[in-house]
Amino acid sequence: MKAVIFDFDGTLADTLPVCFFAFQAVFREFDNRELTSEEIKAMFGPSETGIIRKNLMNNDYEKAIELFYEKYNGEHQNLVRKNEKINNLLRRLKKEGYKLGIYSGKARRSLDISLKCLEMDHYFDVVITGDDVKLPKPHPEGINRALKQLKVSHDEAIFLGDSDADILAGKHAMIHTIGVQWLPNYQTIEFSVQPDEIYSNINDFNLFLTELSI
Known part of the structure; x- marks a missing residue:
């Protein structure tokens, strides 16, 4: 990966x-x-x-x-509160050499506000927003665009999201999908399409990353 x-x-x-x-x-x-x-x-x-x-x-x-x-x-x-566990995860991924991207249906303007307020704007190698695509999730256009800009293939990346549309977009892009339910508020209680994995705790995802690097 x-x-x-x-x-x-x-x-x-x-x-x-x-x-x-x-x-x-x-x-x-x-x-x-x-x-x-x-x-x-x-x-x-x-x-x-x-x-x-x-x-x-x-x-x-x-x-x-x-x-x-x-x-x-x-x-x-x-x-909106800063989440140190999320920031620690992003720092770890950067330190271990992973390329990082965002694909969000948000408009660029609101995403920029959030990234700046949460001091997260320096972590990502590519950011794709709803303004950058013609076809929103669950269409895979945004994920495919991110993969192209990151210069990685679909089998060299994973996509994490909290909604059915996220998981469907990932499936359509033939990328490994991870459903997350680790924040106080998230979109999907039960995924209608099963992600490859689901994490309700960031620590468990960290263990997944550790197993990948062994």
Whole structure:
């Protein structure tokens, strides 16, 4: 194995609460609708801007998108905590020479906010966002693009994610898939398509890495 590619929300960072908060603010302000976290989660797939354009009844999309980012950025420090175990994992992977990538359905703007706030922006060799692909997960376009930029083949990398769409995208890209449920908030309780492995504890994934290097 030469490369590790991660999803972001619910996989590398517990950002789902701030995503829900920002979306709820947008739909409340522009549509006078109160949405639950589950209702918002059901919209996931496109980037945040895509979600707003697809689901908002009010067509003042640009103002709604700006409100989303205002709320996302403004509440990030309050709703998203740094996770030292995640940072230790990324440091270990870098130290051991793995190439690291992110493929997230998030828009570039919100991902950049999160990476900067969490001081994670220096770890990754490639970052693919929802803005960079024509076809979102579960299509494998983003994973294939990351593999190409990392200059590794599908059998030299693994992809970690917390949703059915992540695992399906990995399967379609013929890459080893790992489902993770190690953060307080994640998208899928039970995967409809079984990942090659599932980890609910970062320590167990560290053991997996140790066994690979033996």
